Amino acid sequence: MRDITHKLCWSKMQQDEEHNPLQCLTQLRQTLSADKLSIGFFLGAGCPCAVRVPNESGEGDRPIIPDIKGLTKKVHATISISDACKASYETLNKTFAEDGLGEPNIEAMLNRIRSFREVAGKVGVRGISFDELDGLDREICQSIRTVVTCSLPGHRTPYHALASFIGSHRAPFTEVFTTNYDVLIEQALEDRRVPYFDGFVGSSRPFFDQRAIEDGEIPLRWSRLWKLHGSINWRFNKTTKAVFRSDNSEEGDELLIHPSHRKYDDSRRMPYFVMIDRLRGFLRHSERPVALILCGYSFGDEHINEAIVESLKANASAACFALQFGKLSDYPNAVTLARDNSNLSVFAPDEAIIRRRKGRWVASPTIDVAMLRGAFEVVSEMTKVGGKELSQTHVGEMPRPCRMTLGDFKQLGDFLDEFSGYTPPESLGVTQ
Incomplete structure (x- = not known):
């Protein structure tokens, strides 16, 4: 009777929508290691929260931003x-x-x-x-x-891991998109000596150069950094109508921070729309396949969502992987978009939508958990079916629910270290 119950429940579980964590992880690894694939990263507001710094009181810690x-x-x-x-x-x-x-x-x-x-x-x-x-x-x-306005602590943060990956990536230049106003990614790229172009040209008071962006005649080994909502060091001068990058304010300057695509005058809105065009241009690139990995983005900006989805529809060879921190139901916009677009995959800790199919993460009973390398963790072993205890033999034959952890920017940084060859100092007996 126990065997019959076990088989019936096994059959029912197989009918449920499920996603294989190892299969998805393998796809991510192949994407990140491909030398003929253009890779982009999109960093949302959740990313700085993965960097912890001591509280001012000296007790506990807090997100750096x-x-x-x-x-x-x-x-x-x-x-x-x-x-x-x-x-x-x-x-x-x-x-x-x-x-x-x-x-x-x-x-x-x-x-x-x-x-x-x-x-x-x-x-x-x-x-x-x-x-x-x-x-x-x-x-x-x-x-x-x-x-x-803050500085990254030390030299071992998820931003440094991303910068190390970009610096070691063999494929064409990597493009980084972010909605954040901070300069944490710039600090990490410079700390790792990774050259990049962010749309500004000059030294004393770099100016925004739209022509340099559109011509695209930037050294191929330089990565691209596009800040979609502006930055704490972007300034608009009301007298000259010019956009500059500077930490120092001059008469007539105002900070250029764009939380949305509101209709500003042409000079103010120019950087915003140029940056959005870079996102569209990256995803629509037809000469080679492209992949965009999003982290810390909640899909709350309709204008950016539209740019991503329209571009994915225009380029069937493009792939987009959204790594979410919270459970899937926390991101209704992402769910709707992924349901309608087969090349947008949304990975949440509890569930995922892949090729329009929503399903929970379930590992095969035969899988070696070590192969998941911290990107997934086994949530629990199934020991009961219908309130009845299963034998140890049957427990070993049951699928294992898993939890995806890459939506945490820190975990994504650890995962990227696998490709850049970075060895954590603690493993070498070194203390930072």
């Missing part, structure tokens, strides 16, 4: 006590409450400030003048800059 919720909290604390902006900031928040939009994050605030500013004129909008909106924009951007 908080997520959007944490960033909003810090900016709110600063602006709420600003003599210059406190009143207008309170009025701005009231507009969200009046519209039933709850508590906005910092990107929603900037979007609203800029949309109001476009039509404010001399009378203002909803009790906020043009000058007040302009001041709020500057204060919030400066507050963001203060929070995200």
Whole structure:
């Protein structure tokens, strides 16, 4: 009777949608090691959270840069006590409450400030003048800059692992896309002596050169870095209408941070749309197959989602792997897009959508768990079926549910070390 029950349950489990973790891991390894494949990485807001630094209190640690919720909290604390902006900031928040939009994050605030500013004129909008909106924009951007201006700790972070992989990759140049304003990836690339081009040319006050980007006559050994939402060291000069990269502010400068694709004047919006075009151009590259690996991105930006999906549809040979930190149900936009696009795969810890099929991670009972190399971990062994204990023989024959861990940027960094040949200092008895 026990054998019959076991076989019936085994048959039912085989009918459920499942994905083989080893098979998917093998595909990722082949993708990352291919020497005729163009590889891109897309780093979202979740990536800095994987880098931990000590708390100011000396107890415990914290992310080097908080997520959007944490960033909003810090900016709110600063602006709420600003003599210059406190009143207008309170009025701005009231507009969200009046519209039933709850508590906005910092990107929603900037979007609203800029949309109001476009039509404010001399009378203002909803009790906020043009000058007040302009001041709020500057204060919030400066507050963001203060929070995200930091240095990577040591030389062993996921950013360094990515930089080492890029520096050792034999294929054509790697392209890195990011929605983050920080300069952590730049620090890691420079620390690993990996040359890159980010759209700016010059030394004292590098200027944004659209022609250099479009001509594409950059040394092939240089990687490309495209910052889709701007950066804490990008500045727009209102007098010259030019975009520069600099840590120092000059008269007429304002920080160029774009949380969305809002309609700015041509000079301000130029970098944003050029960067989006780079993402489209990478995925639509028809001369060789391409693969884009996303990490830390929640698919919350409709404009970027559209650029990715349209490009994947235009190039059937392109592949996109989205590595998510949370469970699959936390990313409804990603689920919808992956259901409609066979070359977009979404890997979450509990489930995945691969070739439009949604299924849980289940390892074969015969698999050597060591082959998963930390990218997956066995969640549990099935010891009961229908409330009845299985024999040890049958336990060994049952599939094993797994959990994918590569959505954690730290784990992805460890995985990339496998390809760059990096050996952790601790394995050599060295302490950093």
